[in-house]
Amino acid sequence: MTESEINQLDRPGNYKKRRTIIDSYINIIFKMMADGISDNLIYFYVISKGYCGKRKSLWNYIYCIEKNNYPARTPMNPKRIMEWVYPEDVIRIRRNGLLRYLLTVNPKTKKIAIFYKYHIPIVCATKTFIRKNTH
Structure with missing residues (x-):
């Protein structure tokens, strides 16, 4: 590499921030996690505030934010939300x-x-x- 190419590496390029559908809800998720609110409540609160994307991707965002930024928190089980598994005491008649x-x-x-x-x-x-x- 030449000296000018090495000097260009000192100045990082300006890249566009990747836009996602969850961007307008990230602050809500972070603040609720900092307050110690459960993942299920965060999930349903974000949906009630108008989230219109895929529900699986919302759950994945919540899980990844929790895993990367709050390692002491125990993640909730998404099966009851994502696959609609009924509690054990509910009898379902088809x-x-x-x-x-x-x-x-x-x-x-x-x-x-x-x-x-x-x-x-x-x-x-x-x-x-x-x-x-x-x-």
């Missing part, structure tokens, strides 16, 4: 399970125990209505 329960006439087939356990009134009324009108 439409096909409900229809299978309502339309099963053969007493030998196995029925879903959730409906027997909780005796949901509308399901019982619908079942009697279907039984009366199909026979």
Whole structure:
């Protein structure tokens, strides 16, 4: 390298700052993390303030900011947010399970125990209505 090229290395070039969709929310995320607020609350707060990008990328930004700037914080598990995993105490009844329960006439087939356990009134009324009108 010549002497002039070496001298040019002393002066860094002016590069444009890379613009992202999260730029207007970075201060909010940093301040909330400094206050010790959980990642889930930060995530939903940023969404409520009008974030319109991909939710996975928002979670990745929160995770990376936390990992790089606040190593003492324990990261939250994003599965409940990103993949909609229900808590263990929530019973989810799907439409096909409900229809299978309502339309099963053969007493030998196995029925879903959730409906027997909780005796949901509308399901019982619908079942009697279907039984009366199909026979």
